[in-house]
Amino acid sequence: MSELLVKNGYVFDPLNGIEGDKLDISVRNGKIVERVSRRARVLNASGMTVMPGGVDIHSHIAGSKANCARMMRPEDHSKDPETKTKHTRCGVGHTIPSVFTTGYRYARMGYTTVFEPATPPLKTRHTHEELNDIPIIDKGCFTLFGNNWFVMEYIKQGRINELAAYVAWMLEATKGYAIKIVNPGGIEAWRWGRNVRRLDDVVPNFDVTPREIVRALCQVNSLLNLPHAVHVHPNGLAEPGNYQTTIDTMECVHDIPTREHPLIHVTHVQFTGRKGWAWPDVRSGAPEIADYVNTHDHVSIDPGQLIFTNVTWMTADGPAMFALFKLTKTKWFNADVESETGAGVVSATYKKGNYVNAIQWGIGLELALLVKDPWKVFLTTDHPNGGPFTAYPRVISWLVSNGARQKLLDKINKTAKRRLNLPGIDREYSLHEIATVTRAATARSLGLSSKGHLGAGADADIAIYNIDAPKLDLSKEYKAVKKAFARAAFTLKGGRVVVKNGEVAQSVQGRTFWTKPEVSAETMGAVTKELESKFDDYYSIRFANYPIEEQYLTASQVISTKGEV
Amino acid sequence: MVCTFCASGCDDLQITHDGRRVESARNGCAISVSRFTSTGQSRISKPLVRTKGVLRPVTFGKAIDRTARILSNARYPLLYGWSQTSCEAISKGVELAELVGGLIDNTTTSCHGPTILGVQDVGEATCTLGEVRHSADLVIYWGCNPIHSHPHHTTRFTIFSKGRFRRTRKERKLVVVDVRRTDTAKLADRFIQIQPNGDYELLTALRVAAKGEEIEQDSIAGVPTETVEELAEMMTDCEFGALFFGLGITMTAGKHRNTEAALALVRDLNYLTKFVIIPMRGWFNVTGANEVTTWQTGYPYAVDLTQGYPRFNPGDTSAIDAVTRGEVDAALVVASDPVSHFPGAAVKHLLGIPIVSLEPKMTPTTEASEVVIPSAILGIEASGTIYRIDGVPLEARKVVNPPPGVRSDVEILDAIIKRVKRQGRRR
Numbered sequence: 004m005s006e007l008l009v010k011n012g013y014v015f016d017p018l019n020g021i022e023g024d025k026l027d028i029s030v031r032n033g034k035i036v037e038r039v040s041r042r043a044r045v046l047n048a049s050g051m052t053v054m055p056g057g058v059d060i061h062s063h064i065a066g067s068k069a070n071c072a073r074m075m076r077p078e079d080h081s082k083d084p085e086t087k088t089k090h091t092r093c094g095v096g097h098t099i100p101s102v103f104t105t106g107y108r109y110a111r112m113g114y115t116t117v118f119e120p121a122t123p124p125l126k127t128r129h130t131h132e133e134l135n136d137i138p139i140i141d142k143g144c145f146t147l148f149g150n151n152w153f154v155m156e157y158i159k160q161g162r163i164n165e166l167a168a169y170v171a172w173m174l175e176a177t178k179g180y181a182i183k184i185v186n187p188g189g190i191e192a193w194r195w196g197r198n199v200r201r202l203d204d205v206v207p208n209f210d211v212t213p214r215e216i217v218r219a220l221c222q223v224n225s226l227l228n229l230p231h232a233v234h235v236h237p238n239g240l241a242e243p244g245n246y247q248t249t250i251d252t253m254e255c256v257h258d259i260p261t262r263e264h265p266l267i268h269v270t271h272v273q274f275t276g277r278k279g280w281a282w283p284d285v286r287s288g289a290p291e292i293a294d295y296v297n298t299h300d301h302v303s304i305d306p307g308q309l310i311f312t313n314v315t316w317m318t319a320d321g322p323a324m325f326a327l328f329k330l331t332k333t334k335w336f337n338a339d340v341e342s343e344t345g346a347g348v349v350s351a352t353y354k355k356g357n358y359v360n361a362i363q364w365g366i367g368l369e370l371a372l373l374v375k376d377p378w379k380v381f382l383t384t385d386h387p388n389g390g391p392f393t394a395y396p397r398v399i400s401w402l403v404s405n406g407a408r409q410k411l412l413d414k415i416n417k418t419a420k421r422r423l424n425l426p427g428i429d430r431e432y433s434l435h436e437i438a439t440v441t442r443a444a445t446a447r448s449l450g451l452s453s454k455g456h457l458g459a460g461a462d463a464d465i466a467i468y469n470i471d472a473p474k475l476d477l478s479k480e481y482k483a484v485k486k487a488f489a490r491a492a493f494t495l496k497g498g499r500v501v502v503k504n505g506e507v508a509q510s511v512q513g514r515t516f517w518t519k520p521e522v523s524a525e526t527m528g529a530v531t532k533e534l535e536s537k538f539d540d541y542y543s544i545r546f547a548n549y550p551i552e553e554q555y556l557t558a559s560q561v562i563s564t565k566g567e568v
Numbered sequence: 569m570v571c572t573f574c575a576s577g578c579d580d581l582q583i584t585h586d587g588r589r590v591e592s593a594r595n596g597c598a599i600s601v602s603r604f605t606s607t608g609q610s611r612i613s614k615p616l617v618r619t620k621g622v623l624r625p626v627t628f629g630k631a632i633d634r635t636a637r638i639l640s641n642a643r644y645p646l647l648y649g650w651s652q653t654s655c656e657a658i659s660k661g662v663e664l665a666e667l668v669g670g671l672i673d674n675t676t677t678s679c680h681g682p683t684i685l686g687v688q689d690v691g692e693a694t695c696t697l698g699e700v701r702h703s704a705d706l707v708i709y710w711g712c713n714p715i716h717s718h719p720h721h722t723t724r725f726t727i728f729s730k731g732r733f734r735r736t737r738k739e740r741k742l743v744v745v746d747v748r749r750t751d752t753a754k755l756a757d758r759f760i761q762i763q764p765n766g767d768y769e770l771l772t773a774l775r776v777a778a779k780g781e782e783i784e785q786d787s788i789a790g791v792p793t794e795t796v797e798e799l800a801e802m803m804t805d806c807e808f809g810a811l812f813f814g815l816g817i818t819m820t821a822g823k824h825r826n827t828e829a830a831l832a833l834v835r836d837l838n839y840l841t842k843f844v845i846i847p848m849r850g851w852f853n854v855t856g857a858n859e860v861t862t863w864q865t866g867y868p869y870a871v872d873l874t875q876g877y878p879r880f881n882p883g884d885t886s887a888i889d890a891v892t893r894g895e896v897d898a899a900l901v902v903a904s905d906p907v908s909h910f911p912g913a914a915v916k917h918l919l920g921i922p923i924v925s926l927e928p929k930m931t932p933t934t935e936a937s938e939v940v941i942p943s944a945i946l947g948i949e950a951s952g953t954i955y956r957i958d959g960v961p962l963e964a965r966k967v968v969n970p971p972p973g974v975r976s977d978v979e980i981l982d983a984i985i986k987r988v989k990r991q992g993r994r995r
Contacts, residue, residue: 065863067959073862075687077880080866084877093666093877095866101878102863125696128961132655132953133863194703195807196842208733325838334691335835338959339844341698348691540732543698543725548570548579548962555963 006031006039007498009465012048013472015435016055017443018456022435023472028053030463033497037459046500050471051492054438055455056115056464058445061234061270061305062386064105065119065133066144067126068317068346071336072099072387076315076350091507092138098315098387106138107507108393113466113491115513116446116454119144120234120270121185121319123340124151125542127177128551134515135557139501141454141464143516145234146179147319147344149187149216152541153534155209158219167223167568168530171520174229176550178517178559180449181231182220185319186238187213190345198322200239202251213238214255221256221266227520228564230450232268232303237275240323246288249275250295253302261301264448271307271385273367285359286422287366293373296380303448304374305383308367308398309360310390313352317388321345342541353390355411361419363389368401368408369423372430377439381448395441396488402432402440404481431478434470442466450562451516463498466491514560522566569593570954570964571600572652572947575849576697576718576725577956585968590948597719604948610929612942613971623940628973628983634939635900635924636987642898642922644874645670648887649904649926651851653943654952654964657977658853658860661902662871664985667992669874671896673887674857675850675904676869681882682818683847684858684868686827693834695810695844696958697724702731703842706806708743710830711767711816712848713750721848726810727755733808741806743799745770746816760799763790765821771829774800775836809843818847849957852947852964856955888914902926902977903943907933926980943977944970952978 009028014021029039063069073080076099083096085104094104109117122130122144134142148154148170157166170182188206189199199206202214217235224233237252239245249269256267269275278286296302318324321337324347328335336348353360367389374380382399386392400407405428412420420426432440446455453462468487477484490505500508538546553559569581571593582594583604593604615631616623626634639645647665650658651674658674665672676684686692700707707726714721722728727742734740744756753759762770766789773788777800783793803809811834817826830845837843849855858868865871867880870887883889887906890896891914898921899906907915908931922938925931928949934940944950947964954964970976975983 070859070863071692071959073866074684074858074868075691077688077867080878081880084879086876087666092663092864093873094864095878101866125960128953128963129859129955129959132860132961136659136863194699194842196838328691329839334689335693336687336691337693337695337838337844339695339699341696341702345695540730541698543696543701544577544960544962545579 005498006043007046008039008043009046009048009053009467012051012053012467014053014457015438016457017435017439018447019458028457028465030498033463035457035459035461035463046493048467052434052468052470052472054113054466055442055457055461056466056494056496057113058442058449058451058455059114059117059383059392060381060445060449061120061383062117062392063119063121063317064117064386065102065137066122066130068338068348069099070133071338072315072317072348073101075334075336075348079315090509098313098391102133102136103138106140110139110494110496110502110507111490111505112395112488113468113494114140115464115494115496116141116451118142118180118449121145121147121183122177122179123147123319123344123346124173124177125340125343127179128555131178131515131551131556137513138510139496139513141513141516143180145181145183146173146177147183147185148220149184150190150344152342155206155211155216158211158215159209163219163222164526164568165530166219167226167566168522168526170223171227171522171566172527172530172534174518174520178515178551178556180516180518181229181234182224183234184217184220185236185344186240186323187216189238190319190321193322193345194339200242201248202238202255217252218256218259221259224266225259225261226568227566229518229520230562230564231448232265234268234270236270236318236320240274240320241327243277243279243281243285246276246278246292249292253295253299257299257301264450265303266301268303268448270305271383271388272304272370273307273309273363273389276366276370282359285362287362287369287424289366289369289373290424293370296374303379303381304370305381306367306370307383307385307389309353309364310384310394310397311353311355311360311364312390314390315387316349316351317347319344319346321347323347324349341543355415358416358419361415362423364415365419365423365425369425369428371402372428377436378444380440381445382440396485399437399488400481400485403437403477403484405429405431406478407481434472434477463495465495467493512558514558515556516560516562518564519561520564520566522568526568569967570947570962571596572852572954572964573600573603574718575852575855575957576721577852577954577960577962578720578724579962583967588968590967599719607945607948611971612927612930612934612940614973615942616940618938631939631941632983632987635984636991638898638922638924638938639668639900640988640991642668644895645898645900646887646890646896647672647900648906649902650674650857651854652903652946653853653977654946654954655853655856655860656952657902657981658857659864660978660981660985662861662864664981664988666873667985667988671872671874671885671887671890672861673870674861675854676858677886677888678909679815679850679854680818680847681869681886682824683827685824685882686831689828690831690835692831693838693844694846694958696960700810700844701725701729703733703808704810705734705739706741706743706802706809708745708809708811709752710745710811710813712812712814713752714848715751717814717850718848722755741802743802760791760795766790767817767820767826768822768829770796771826771833774803775829775833778804778833778837778840803837803843804840806841809837809841811843811845812848814848846958853954855957855959856953859955859959891917896921898922900924901933905931905933907936926977941980942974943980944974950976
């Protein structure tokens with residue numbers, strides 16, 4: 004029995020309403036408990052800030068497109084090598100780090116749970132191979148459904164129960180965690196080099212609309228009681244004027260009944276929150292979107308904050324990537340996946356002097372600051388699309404300090420600065436709000452009851468930062484904040500100290516979370532039979548070779564739900 | 569069952585066996601059937617270590633001891649092969665290379681290495697093979713002969729396959745570009761005979777023609793300009809085109825400049841229509857070898873781990889170059905036969921350094937080895953993950969037990985890693 008007492012830290016635990024109180028946290032056998040015996044090892048956190056381990060809801064860390072990006076961009080790695088140490092394997096950064104480095108760098112920032120937000124079902128075995136190899140952190144992946152032939156056909160036929168059973172089958176077959184929709188219908192149109200831009204455009208050959216796809220999958224999410232909301236990347240990504248499609252997408256499901264958590268999570272809104280008709284005219288649509296989010300409870304968002312640096316764009320949205328490639332003229336990777344989805348990768352650089360980039364940077368921060376409730380907006384950079392996840396500390400410094408923002412505002416494109424709302428926003432996040440948007444709210448949105456808080460029964464995933472909370476003026480000393488969040492004083496994973504003074508002290512194996520919705524044997528039987536009969540027509544591999552066995556996951560953690568189908 | 573011969577990853581094999589040997593492999597091509605039913609031929613039954621110039625049987629432990637010593641004492645060990653084993657084994661290989669500070673390279677270095685270099689310059693517009701089956705109305709095989717190298721490619725994925733939007737042979741056009749009239753060319757609607765080493769020229773001319781520019785010469789690489797223009801028109805006018813290419817592009821004059829031109833041509837065509845490009849990779853898990861080393865080290869092949877962090881500089885850190893320069897002083901060869909495949913100068917050096925082979929059957933490389941450890945054949949006697957040409961992962965499953973005392977690559981590599989770690993501690 005191993006016991007540990009994290010003593011005298013300033014604890015920020017938003018889910019339990021603890022806001023910077025000086026408290027002790029007791030840990031026994033990897034879990035947080037009420038109290039421990041006197042023999043417990045003591046970890047002195049005096050003068051430090053204690054938070055639950057960070058939970059990232061959207062970060063492209065594993066799978067075929069991440070690996071295509073790594074393969075395509077040796078120039079990304081060569082300047083950022085990680086040498087092996089006694090406790091760590093070697094690897095490389097920068098925007099698309101190798102797997103070992105990914106785990107270490109997250110842990111160093113105090114993050115202990117990360118979700119890969121888009122896995123093509125047919126290639127998900129690959130995603131799990133990489134997730135298995137990522138050390139320390141717990142993880143999971145969201146399975147792509149928005150352009151799947153079976154999904155579109157069930158919707159066309161109006162067979163929502165069968166669709167629900169299919170989604171349940173697929174989540175189990177791919178060991179996926181949630182329903183992900185990327186550019187609904189648009190990637191199927193990309194088969195012929197086309198796209199579907201608006202919510203009511205018709206998908207070629209399938210005669211369904213993005214609206215129908217989003218609505219049906221949201222209904223399925225409710226029917227299956229899935230732990231997370233439907234995670235949506237709307238149509239029209241990166242196009243000027245797309246903010247209206249984003250709002251329409253949120254609005255199109257507002258009438259679907261939901262349980263405790265929001266029904267729909269709209270992701271990396273910085274890429275889909277643009278007003279204007281053409282590139283020179285792009286403006287921020289953040290106020291309108293924030294207004295919608297502030298007045299509706301069925302939705303949450305994350306900004307996908309932009310960082311001025313070199314980045315790698317990667318998404319399942321093949322047509323959007325090609326459109327962006329035509330602007331950057333750098334390198335373009337496209338990988339369509341039969342009957343299911345696609346993927347694109349492009350290398351790019353965001354520049355402060357570039358008008359559109361500066362507007363994008365502003366949209367992200369405006370969203371984070373204008374959405375009043377921190378439980379509805381989470382911190383992401385849509386790694387590595389807006390910037391690498393290692394830039395989170397920088398984003399935190401912008402959120403806690405108006406001064407830090409203004410300093411950068413003086414350096415960005417002048418026209419963009421004039422047209423943004425950001426200079427007039429003086430809200431500054433508190434540490435409590437930072438703890439909310441980086442762990443508590445994301446854990447709650449994911450439905451992970453053992454994550455994101457420090458109450459008894461939670462996993463002992465704890466981040467301890469060198470921040471003397473009552474004394475430090477976050478707004479003025481934002482540089483110290485940035486430094487503290489970049490290198491955690493301690494990170495505990497399952498009660499074990501994995502990071503000490505910002506360096507990895509030991510490597511452990513994290514778990515992979517996946518969802519297993521229960522569906523009536525009758526419906527599932529009928530659906531499986533139908534799948535089996537059509538499978539050879541749709542796929543180039545056999546039905547029996549498609550599902551991934553649970554043993555394939557090095558450390559599997561299943562979350563079962565009871566469906567109403 | 570998944571076939572473990574070429575990288576087409578045919579997974580519709582039906583196997584009958586008696587528990588010891590495979591008796592038949594239904595649905596398999598001739599090569600596949602032969603591979604599955606001849607597992608007993610020229611097998612190595614016991615670990616061998618060279619003493620006084622002769623390979624003699626030893627215990628597994630002794631062979632591992634000797635291997636660990638060779639690798640630990642080497643200053644620049646090469647860990648080579650990997651394309652005919654599982655991703656799990658390759659993963660162990662990277663760990664071992666990091667541990668002993670070596671150079672890990674796979675057979676990509678001698679086949680589609682230039683393809684990867686091309687991708688690193690321009691990117692790649694590709695898709696899974698099922699997409700080609702469903703949608704392609706134009707298929708081009710360039711510098712490859714799948715009828716012999718990937719026998720079921722045409723029936724499962726291209727001209728003879730039945731997809732959702734293309735159901736018959738008549739709905740697809742096949743163009744073959746090659747230096748000679750191959751058996752694949754005999755099936756083509758259009759065969760274009762190109763002069764040897766003329767690929768770069770013709771690919772570039774096609775880019776020009778596809779953009780609607782005029783070509784001034786009368787012929788390009790032996791192909792009349794009208795034919796070039798016709799082919800360009802076929803490419804721009806199709807709804808969904810697929811270009812498959814083989815070593816005829818990657819290993820002829822120009823190498824990665826050829827692949828760059830091919831990748832750029834397909835990229836440009838996407839401005840006008842939908843077009844994809846897929847390299848015809850050879851061994852059943854050469855793609856997996858690239859994938860594993862990429863996600864673990866950032867680089868797909870030719871990864872130097874001697875400095876404690878990954879370095880990638882093909883030409884410097886690629887196996888053939890490092891061996892030819894005489895820098896490599898020991899080699900671990902897993903499921904490959906470099907003594908047969910490497911150029912003469914490289915082989916000459918290889919024969920002078922200690923080689924450890926993990927191999928099911930006798931090969932010229934095992935004959936030249938210091939240590940030979942027999943291994944199970946993946947997909948027949950051992951299970952593991954493999955990647956198809958197009959990056960679709962499959963699980964190759966074990967059907968029969970390996971011969972007594974023969975272990976899988978994963979088990980053998982694991983034993984070597986443990987032994988090397990123990991030695992390190994003792995030091």
